[in-house]
Amino acid sequence: MWRGRVKGRYYEAIDGLRAVAVLLVLFFHAGFGFAEGGFVGVDVFFVISGFLITGMIARDIEREEWSFSRFYLRRIARLTPALLVTIIATLVAGYFILAPEDLARLGRTGSYAAVSGSNIFFWLESGYFDQASSSKPLLHTWSLGVEEQYYLVWPALVFLFAKLGGRKEIAWGLAALGVLSLCAAVYLNGKNPGAVFFLMPFRIHQFALGGLIALTLTLKGGRLQSLAGLASVLMLLAAGNLASGDGGAYWLNAALPAFAAALFIWSSEAAPVKAVFASPPMRMLGRWSYSIYLVHWPIMVLWPLATDFELSAGEGVVACIISLAAGAALYYFVETPFRFTSEKTPRARGWSLAGTAAMFAGVLFAGAHLWALDGFPGRMNAEFKKFASMKHEWDRRQNKLRMGVCNISKDAPLSSFNIKTCATPPDDGPAYMIIGDSYGADAYLILSEAYPDVYFGQMTLPGCLLTGPETMTYNNKWSWCAKFYKRGYAVARKNGFDGVIFASAWPAERAARVDDMLRWAEENSLDAILFSDRTRFKQRVPAIVTSSLNRAQAQRRATAAEIRFYEMLANSMEKNYGDKAKVVNMRTLLCEEDGCPIFDGESNILYLDESHISLAGAHWAAQRMRAQHGDLFRK
Numbered sequence: 262m263w264r265g266r267v268k269g270r271y272y273e274a275i276d277g278l279r280a281v282a283v284l285l286v287l288f289f290h291a292g293f294g295f296a297e298g299g300f301v302g303v304d305v306f307f308v309i310s311g312f313l314i315t316g317m318i319a320r321d322i323e324r325e326e327w328s329f330s331r332f333y334l335r336r337i338a339r340l341t342p343a344l345l346v347t348i349i350a351t352l353v354a355g356y357f358i359l360a361p362e363d364l365a366r367l368g369r370t371g372s373y374a375a376v377s378g379s380n381i382f383f384w385l386e387s388g389y390f391d392q393a394s395s396s397k398p399l400l401h402t403w404s405l406g407v408e409e410q411y412y413l414v415w416p417a418l419v420f421l422f423a424k425l426g427g428r429k430e431i432a433w434g435l436a437a438l439g440v441l442s443l444c445a446a447v448y449l450n451g452k453n454p455g456a457v458f459f460l461m462p463f464r465i466h467q468f469a470l471g472g473l474i475a476l477t478l479t480l481k482g483g484r485l486q487s488l489a490g491l492a493s494v495l496m497l498l499a500a501g502n503l504a505s506g507d508g509g510a511y512w513l514n515a516a517l518p519a520f521a522a523a524l525f526i527w528s529s530e531a532a533p534v535k536a537v538f539a540s541p542p543m544r545m546l547g548r549w550s551y552s553i554y555l556v557h558w559p560i561m562v563l564w565p566l567a568t569d570f571e572l573s574a575g576e577g578v579v580a581c582i583i584s585l586a587a588g589a590a591l592y593y594f595v596e597t598p599f600r601f602t603s604e605k606t607p608r609a610r611g612w613s614l615a616g617t618a619a620m621f622a623g624v625l626f627a628g629a630h631l632w633a634l635d636g637f638p639g640r641m642n643a644e645f646k647k648f649a650s651m652k653h654e655w656d657r658r659q660n661k662l663r664m665g666v667c668n669i670s671k672d673a674p675l676s677s678f679n680i681k682t683c684a685t686p687p688d689d690g691p692a693y694m695i696i697g698d699s700y701g702a703d704a705y706l707i708l709s710e711a712y713p714d715v716y717f718g719q720m721t722l723p724g725c726l727l728t729g730p731e732t733m734t735y736n737n738k739w740s741w742c743a744k745f746y747k748r749g750y751a752v753a754r755k756n757g758f759d760g761v762i763f764a765s766a767w768p769a770e771r772a773a774r775v776d777d778m779l780r781w782a783e784e785n786s787l788d789a790i791l792f793s794d795r796t797r798f799k800q801r802v803p804a805i806v807t808s809s810l811n812r813a814q815a816q817r818r819a820t821a822a823e824i825r826f827y828e829m830l831a832n833s834m835e836k837n838y839g840d841k842a843k844v845v846n847m848r849t850l851l852c853e854e855d856g857c858p859i860f861d862g863e864s865n866i867l868y869l870d871e872s873h874i875s876l877a878g879a880h881w882a883a884q885r886m887r888a889q890h891g892d893l894f895r896k
Contacts, residue, residue, distance in 0.1 A: 272480065274529035275309060276547025277538025278522065281494075282306050283550040285501045287584060290561045291577035298504025301518035303404045305497065306554075307464055308522035310408060311471025318419045319431060319476065329416060335601050336412050338613050340551070342599035343591050344405060345620040347555040348374055351398050352627055354559065358567045360807035361636030361649040363396055368631025370399045373406075375624045377413075380406030384459035393871065396566065396800060401558035403459055410461040411468055419472075432476045439469030443516070450511045457511070467519040474526050482531045490528035496521035546585075552596050553588030560584050566808070570799040570822040641807050644864070645815075648803045651869050657876055658869065662702050667719040672741055675748060684718035684752045691894050692716040693790070694753035696746065697764035699723035699873060704764040704792050706879035711886040715894050718758060720749035727765035729777025750781065759894075760788025767794045767830065772837075779841050790893065791838055793831040795847030795872065796857045798822045802868035805859070812860060820856035828852075843893060850885055 282302035289299025321327040348371045355367045373382040380403040394400050422434035442465035450457045457463045500518040528534055537543065546553075560580055565571050572580060599613045631637070638649040662668040667683035686692030693715060695705050701721040709717050725742030728734075730750050733743040753761050763778050775791065782789035798805070799822040809815035831848035838844050851857055851867075851874075858881075859867050867878035874882060886893075 273539035277543035279550040280543045280546035301500045304518040305522040307467040308471040311468035315472030316475035322423045338601045343596040351559040360804040361638040364636030368628040372628035374402040377409035380459045387455040398559040398562040407461045435469045439466040442466040470523045480530045486528040486531035487533045490534035493521045493525035549592045552591035556587040557584035668721045686716045693760045694718040694758045695762045696749045701764040707882045711883035731777045762790045764792035789842040791844045793834040797872040801870045819859045
């Protein structure tokens with residue numbers, strides 16, 4: 262029998278917690294520095310959902326009123342219409358703003374989002390050459406996929422545990438699932454962070470935490486609850502400021518905000534908590550929170566893509582205001598009218614479901630067409646149609662790099678590196694070994710064309726930040742990289758090379774790594790050549806080109822999209838290491854003083870994404886390389 266202590270009533274302060282969660286996400290995506298970890302707002306939503314849904318299911322089971330069909334119909338009416346309207350509006354806006362390849366991807370994403378599978382899609386798509394989040398207008402729907410998959414399995418689990426006994430059995434069952442989920446998430450976070458972030462099983466502990474509050478604790482006011490409420494808010498604000506989206510500690514990125522949300526829920530009836538978080542403005546924002554969450558990310562993505570690829574601080578504020586207004590409109594004109602309420606007649610509910618079904622069919626139809634028709638490349642300037650898809654150019658590049666033999670994909674066996682093909686120099690003539698990540702692969706393309714009289718060995722590992730022999734680590738997610746780089750250093754030392762070329766996307770903590778590499782080269786009597794960090798753009802160059810009216814506009818937009826921070830890194834590397842090694846300043850090589858060309862003299866595009874060069878780009882850069890560094894390999 263159900264004897265849960267949390268009553269099935271409306272807790273006003275929890276709407277205030279929703280408001281905090283959505284504001285954290287909103288400010289994070291607007292680029293406000295005080296909310297650099299604002300993505301933790303999503304973790305808060307998961308805990309709230311666990312609390313509300315678990316309590317509702319358990320109470321209905323105890324009252325013998327539980328119905329799977331009623332639950333799912335209510336969830337569909339509650340969540341799906343607003344989601345579908347958002348997808349439709351985003352597809353329409355994307356038609357006018359996005360490049361064909363991005364529009365086709367948006368159609369595909371919209372279809373997955375409509376069937377609650379976008380989190381799985383984004384997980385499968387994640388990787389080193391995955392598109393940046395700033396070009397995915399429906400990326401935020403991953404959390405809705407997690408939520409809706411939770412709705413699929415949670416009622417059955419709670420129902421099963423209830424049939425085994427009652428409240429105690431439900432609580433123990435959910436606690437066991439939560440512990441397993443948390444342990445799995447912590448264990449895999451360093452090995453496969455994408456899976457931990459996107460997939461529902463690794464979020465179960467957050468739902469379970471909310472569910473355990475509903476099953477075992479009493480929500481009441483009191484001095485202890487007041488202090489707990491204050492502590493929970495401080496923890497949430499700390500996580501929102503300190504959490505890192507770059508694979509930071511799991512306890513800070515996910516466990517701490519989930520615990521803080523649970524602590525807040527437990528203290529939500531305390532008078533000081535209610536005074537702030539149950540106030541009319543906070544409750545209003547909380548009620549709008551789902552719709553605000555839906556609309557904010559397409560706005561944050563499409564606005565910069567339609568302008569200069571970046572939101573200024575002022576534009577970020579305006580984008581937040583627009584998101585709040587659009588979210589309120591979506592709440593009042595879509596979310597509320599479609600929702601099942603006690604006042605709605607069966608006929609009205611039927612119309613709600615029929616309207617939802619019609620929008621669902623429309624989204625699948627539109628998404629599939631955008632996907633199948635490659636994003637309607639006929640919208641483009643005729644000159645740019647050849648850039649609508651760069652797959653052929655990527656294939657040509659990978660073939661030139663001897664993919665799988667000298668340019669090795671992550672998690673390939675060590676034996677896949679072919680020393681005879683990739684690192685066996687001839688008996689005479691200069692020979693240099695290139696070691697690095699995908700930027701090392703770029704170096705190989707440029708150098709092998711610029712200096713045909715030099716033999717270039719190659720071990721390049723896309724996605725593996727280059728490190729020195731002494732700064733390698735073998736016990737984390739980089740262990741695969743370290744094993745290959747160790748082999749590369751050994752081959753360079755033993756196989757008669759004159760020198761080594763180091764090329765990488767250098768991390769912020771590069772000093773120790775570079776010092777280690779240069780020391781190793783000196784100890785082994787090898788010349789050392791460093792390729793600096795290099796030009797990067799805020800958007801993929803093919804997308805910049807294909808969404809522009811002509812070459813001149815494309816070049817202007819590309820210049821505006823250049824991330825000038827990397828110019829500073831390139832110059833500092835030349836300054837700091839120019840007296841210790843030969844340094845190739847990649848910004849100087851690939852750019853002019855007033856910007857970086859994206860076309861060669863024959864209208865070929867020089868880049869395949871935000872930074873990696875095409876074969877045409879390698880040919881263009883090789884000519885400049887020979888002119889700027891003609892004596893690079895002279896003793």
